[in-house]
Amino acid sequence: MYAQMVKSTGKGLVAREDMSFEDRAFQDRIDAGEKIEPKDYMPDGYRRNLIRQIGQHAHSEIVGQLPEGNWITRAPTLERKANLLAKVQDEAGHGLYLYCAAETLGVSRDEMTEMLLDGRMKYSSIFNYPTLTWADMGAVGWLVDGAAIMNQVPLQRTSYGPYARAMVRICKEESFHQRQGFHIMMAMVNGTADQKRMAQDALNRFWYPALMMFGPSDKDSVHSAQSMAWRIKMNTNDELRQKFVDETVPQAEYLGLTIPDDDLQWNEDTGHYDFTEPDWAEFFEVISGNGPCNVDRLNARQKAWDDGAWVREAMVAHAEKKAARKQAAE
Amino acid sequence: MQPLFEFLLRQGDNALVLGHRTSEWCGLAPALEEDIALTNTALDLIGQTQLWLGYAAEVEDTGRSANDLAYLRDAYDFRNLLMLEVPNEDFGRTLMRQFLFDAFQVPWLTALQTSADPRVAEIAAKSLKEATYHLDRSAETVVALGDGTADSNARMQAALDYLWPYSGELFADDETDSAMADGSIAPLPSSLRPAWATTVEDTAKAACLKLPESDFAHSGGRTGARHTEHLGHMLAVMQVLQRSYPGAVW
Numbered sequence A: 001m002y003a004q005m006v007k008s009t010g011k012g013l014v015a016r017e018d019m020s021f022e023d024r025a026f027q028d029r030i031d032a033g034e035k036i037e038p039k040d041y042m043p044d045g046y047r048r049n050l051i052r053q054i055g056q057h058a059h060s061e062i063v064g065q066l067p068e069g070n071w072i073t074r075a076p077t078l079e080r081k082a083n084l085l086a087k088v089q090d091e092a093g094h095g096l097y098l099y100c101a102a103e104t105l106g107v108s109r110d111e112m113t114e115m116l117l118d119g120r121m122k123y124s125s126i127f128n129y130p131t132l133t134w135a136d137m138g139a140v141g142w143l144v145d146g147a148a149i150m151n152q153v154p155l156q157r158t159s160y161g162p163y164a165r166a167m168v169r170i171c172k173e174e175s176f177h178q179r180q181g182f183h184i185m186m187a188m189v190n191g192t193a194d195q196k197r198m199a200q201d202a203l204n205r206f207w208y209p210a211l212m213m214f215g216p217s218d219k220d221s222v223h224s225a226q227s228m229a230w231r232i233k234m235n236t237n238d239e240l241r242q243k244f245v246d247e248t249v250p251q252a253e254y255l256g257l258t259i260p261d262d263d264l265q266w267n268e269d270t271g272h273y274d275f276t277e278p279d280w281a282e283f284f285e286v287i288s289g290n291g292p293c294n295v296d297r298l299n300a301r302q303k304a305w306d307d308g309a310w311v312r313e314a315m316v317a318h319a320e321k322k323a324a325r326k327q328a329a330e
Numbered sequence B: 001m002q003p004l005f006e007f008l009l010r011q012g013d014n015a016l017v018l019g020h021r022t023s024e025w026c027g028l029a030p031a032l033e034e035d036i037a038l039t040n041t042a043l044d045l046i047g048q049t050q051l052w053l054g055y056a057a058e059v060e061d062t063g064r065s066a067n068d069l070a071y072l073r074d075a076y077d078f079r080n081l082l083m084l085e086v087p088n089e090d091f092g093r094t095l096m097r098q099f100l101f102d103a104f105q106v107p108w109l110t111a112l113q114t115s116a117d118p119r120v121a122e123i124a125a126k127s128l129k130e131a132t133y134h135l136d137r138s139a140e141t142v143v144a145l146g147d148g149t150a151d152s153n154a155r156m157q158a159a160l161d162y163l164w165p166y167s168g169e170l171f172a173d174d175e176t177d178s179a180m181a182d183g184s185i186a187p188l189p190s191s192l193r194p195a196w197a198t199t200v201e202d203t204a205k206a207a208c209l210k211l212p213e214s215d216f217a218h219s220g221g222r223t224g225a226r227h228t229e230h231l232g233h234m235l236a237v238m239q240v241l242q243r244s245y246p247g248a249v250w
């Protein structure tokens, strides 16, 4: 997901009898469904895991502006241009809410940005794939925002108050993005032969990367068990992936598009679709830096950060001068 | 070409070209807050484009739509100011240009609110709210960056020096403007020069910037007679899908 492969810093699930008195009380609050707020006691591992998870999520929103930003200047009509601009702007807003949520845990936005740029913090693998035709603006909204929703809707109930509240605001907008993407796909499949070809090509390229967004199977992961006990992870990766496939297959059928999986079929016994797992070797290459766009994406963020340095410095300097002038006048 | 159509193209093309240039920043601004603010400006301008070009298409009455006007005209049919089509270069030039334009738009749209053409008055009233907000923000940013550091002051001065020869085109009245003034549709642009100059002088002073002495002015954008080399590249990008797939519905 946007926070896939968040490695917990602890040694896995801590047994109740091994917990300190405070940690036991903390776990009881979580089990009772209470929200943890910034000033409340929290175990170090909880804080560190949350910073990583929220940070990775925030970075995904910001890096995620790039593949769609790639088509803003080429959007085919004034309406599409405005819609895409508004969508990418929403993602910037999501980044902002999430950085603010992470700041309540004691890490600044600038520190997190530095960690993104020097590789200490990651972002979702999906944004390392290129957007090659206008249909990709449809496929990204439909599949990528669609997959994000699967994970983010349950996170509205996550144990950390500021994170849960950020998710409530974000989820409203994500479902709008998903519909907007689906509408672009509808226009494409109802269009010319070229447009239909673009739509199918976009689905072919984005299907497996979208499935990878949920991360590899985590049923045996000890890290995952701890995150679930802390309610900062609400479902297993496999559960969410299955839910995504089950919801998306009928949508693809409605569009008249073919999901690029010959083994995809409805399973009467399980009540779910059987499907082919993505190529996990490719996934691990992408998250270790070898995706088609990793280098370009980080270079673009680095360049924006460097090019903006003089502006950020000047704004601070001006604010200081203004405050000094005001004080001198008093 | 009908004077009213020509006039409306000028309004719409200014909004379209500046909106497009501003949209190039999306995802790349110096800070998230600036990214969001620049995108707001771009969105306002694209919205204004739809209104002006939509009305232009009705006045022309040949079956073309606002989108046809935006996506299927070549450079010599564009009627925007040259200042708005030059590249963004950096955040400093982008905001300085926005300021020089906003400082004109606010009094201009204020005057257009009382246009004898009710549609013009209506579009102006809606756009004025946005332009007023844009001016507050661009003036504030120009002051902050001019005043900020020695480096930022030098960058803002360079931006002002670069843009200055393009600013005179704002006030270059021609036959279209006379026709609009005669019909009480719009004032002569030159009549707004004092108001614009006051805003620019006050802001430059607060920003510790020097206004260039020269009053030389480039021309050719608002008449379409001679655009810069930059517009063709911008249109090549902006129009690529409409040009490559004629008749497709997106």
Ligand SMILES: [Fe+2]
Residues within 6 Å of the ligand: A061, A090, A091, A094, A170, A174
């Ligand atoms: Fe988002």
Ligand SMILES: [Fe+2]
Residues within 6 Å of the ligand: A091, A145, A173, A174, A177
């Ligand atoms: Fe989204």
